Amino acid sequence: MVKNQTRKEETRRNILDAASRGFREKGFAGVGVDGISKAAQATSGAFYAHFGSKDGAFLAALELGLDEVIDGVPQFQRDFGDGWTDAFIDYYLGRDHRDDLACGCAMTSLSPEMSRADAKSRALYDRKMQTIAGLVAKGLPQFPADQRLAKAWAFLGILIGGLTVTRALSDDTAIDAVSGAVKNAATDLLRA
Amino acid sequence: MVKNQTRKEETRRNILDAASRGFREKGFAGVGVDGISKAAQATSGAFYAHFGSKDGAFLAALELGLDEVIDGVPQFQRDFGDGWTDAFIDYYLGRDHRDDLACGCAMTSLSPEMSRADAKSRALYDRKMQTIAGLVAKGLPQFPADQRLAKAWAFLGILIGGLTVTRALSDDTAIDAVSGAVKNAATDLLRA
DNA sequence: TTACTTATATAACGATCGTTATATTTCTTA
DNA sequence: TAAGAAATATAACGATCGTTATATAAGTAA
16 A cells, blocks of 8 residues: 555646646646646646645645745745845846746746636635735835745835746847846845 | 628627636637627637637737737826826735736736747737836836836736736635735835 | 455546637618 | 618637546556
8 A cells, every 4th residue: 555655646746747837837817637638747636636626626726826925935044044135036036047937936837827817726825825925024124024925025026027027028138127127126125 | 892891890809808808808729719709799710710719819808908008008107297106006915806817917927828828929928028118117206217117027026926816815814915015015125 | 366446547428618710780971 | 572782690610628437557455
């Protein structure tokens, strides 16, 4: 039974990863169950055995994606200490992250999908985003405690908006102008 | 011939409006040609006669949507003078605009679609967005001329990101917290 | 092995996808 | 009013959509 279980979890993980990439890159409506399953080297049979529905897979992919942020933020805080926000800004608006649609931050790729998502996904998004904002707020000791959460929300907002616009643009000069401007604005926002 | 022409333009306009609403609300992949045509009280035959393809209709809807911004920004500047940015912030992050997915600002609803759009739409987006940023920059005389465009891009970024997040959230308390925080950040950004 | 459970694959459902070709309607002009 | 052109409607194409039901394969336990 053990060997079968690990194989099962492997299939599930493959499908979940493919769903996560597909939804981020092409949006919920832009990718199909068959396409996800094929990308995972599996079939729609396995897809439905594991996730029950396309909405179910989206819910799982959303949770996976936002948990990456929930894990990532404290990691930045540990790795970079006081300067963690600068490092985070550079990463978030940097070229690698901008070009990696499929594996980039779920906040930017999936937030625009939420208004069309089902109730369970929307509720999960609410909870996870509040957790993320709270974690960011913890890393802003330069502000009085009662201002940190607001700064955190604004910080997330400008990063998400900036990344969205730079990804939407094609011209490299314009992209650099926007990402530079947004980086400066995000930095200034967090100056006490 | 005259009457037929106005009828033709009316049909075109109805389909374009329906496409504009559909793409903003449901995304490019989330709405179909038949659905758009039906919403316009027309048929797919008229749709293809006027726009040639779904991509063609998206291009036209994108142009229409960004032109609304290109018209709207100078209007705010004329109507509100020096305080135009405050009025714009209040409008952009206000409840009415947030709740109006179908008719809200195309920058927020369509930017996330651009990375999947065809070359012509992407090129149009680039041109129109640079026009918009230039118009915003003109309305920021409190900054030296060489800083205005950067401030304008950051301003657009935070508004787009803020609106995206508040639209994605369901909980009213969280929505108010985010929109308030983003409003403050946008205001502070434009302080000389 | 033999029976049984579980995980995955296959096949098919009706519906809708974007698109094309053709039919029909509507209007203009002679 | 008859003929012609233009605008729109209808019907159909193969492909894919999300989902279900069933078949096959791979595992464990006797």
